[in-house]
Amino acid sequence: MKVTIQVLIESPGVLPLNVPIQTVDRPCERVEDVGLRLEEAKAILQGLQEQLIRQQLAEYLEVRRRCPDCRQLRAIKGYHRLRFRSAFGDLALRSPRWCRCECAEPSGPATFSALHSILTTHTAPELEMLQAKWAAHLSFAAVADLLHDVLPVDSCANSETVRAHVFETAERLEAELGPEQFAYDAGCQNEIEASPDPGAPVTVGLDGGYIRGRERRPGGTGCFEVIAGKSICAGRRTAPICFCRSEYKH
Numbered sequence: 001m002k003v004t005i006q007v008l009i010e011s012p013g014v015l016p017l018n019v020p021i022q023t024v025d026r027p028c029e030r031v032e033d034v035g036l037r038l039e040e041a042k043a044i045l046q047g048l049q050e051q052l053i054r055q056q057l058a059e060y061l062e063v064r065r066r067c068p069d070c071r072q073l074r075a076i077k078g079y080h081r082l083r084f085r086s087a088f089g090d091l092a093l094r095s096p097r098w099c100r101c102e103c104a105e106p107s108g109p110a111t112f113s114a115l116h117s118i119l120t121t122h123t124a125p126e127l128e129m130l131q132a133k134w135a136a137h138l139s140f141a142a143v144a145d146l147l148h149d150v151l152p153v154d155s156c157a158n159s160e161t162v163r164a165h166v167f168e169t170a171e172r173l174e175a176e177l178g179p180e181q182f183a184y185d186a187g188c189q190n191e192i193e194a195s196p197d198p199g200a201p202v203t204v205g206l207d208g209g210y211i212r213g214r215e216r217r218p219g220g221t222g223c224f225e226v227i228a229g230k231s232i233c234a235g236r237r238t239a240p241i242c243f244c245r246s247e248y249k250h
């Protein structure tokens with residue numbers, strides 16, 4: 001059986017174009033042959049992503065190349081390489097460098113990169129989100145392995161790459177929040193006096209240990225791990241809150 005996966009590209013004023021992105025050619029004689037394999041699905045996703053990005057950026061550049069005043073096409077000074085990383089594969093792009101039009105853009109550098117206004121970062125926000133989300137639960141190396149297993153990400157995306165992207169995302173989010181505001185250091189005196197008083201301090205104590213059980217399985221320790229705690233709120237006559245958790249260790 002041979003199946004060719006194609007993507008249909010349509011643009012205003014241009015004839016539709018069918019672009020083949022992947023061909024599946026194998027017999028279907030076992031349950032393992034039914035449907036797409038993981039590597040085939042990743043290749044199809046990467047091909048779709050590449051065709052979609054190239055078409056989107058081509059239309060973006062075509063609309064913005066003309067000067068908004070005189071409607072003349074901006075001259076191209078040259079091209080430079082640009083790499084865009086996404087959750088569905090990396091893509092090497094040729095970013096044109098346009099000359100500024102003298103009628104509407106007399107100030108500023110003589111040339112500018114046409115794609116910098118849309119590709120403000122070379123890593124897709126969706127990929128940054130996935131890396132930051134899973135890095136909160138797993139190690140950087142485990143996150144890199146997970147992404148490689150399920151998505152067609154670049155093979156160079158290792159633990160150090162994930163770590164760098166997570167830290168860049170954290171720094172950007174911190175910068176967007178601005179300087180930290182303290183409730184009792186900001187605002188006028190009336191706002192400070194009208195704000196509620198802070199609650200009483202809460203003291204929490206935790207302790208844990210092992211308790212030997214009555215039965216002991218072969219090869220096991222026969223112990224329980226017990227974690228106990230108590231929280232006490234200062235200034236209140238209410239009873240402290242106690243809690244306990246136990247887990248049997250084989």
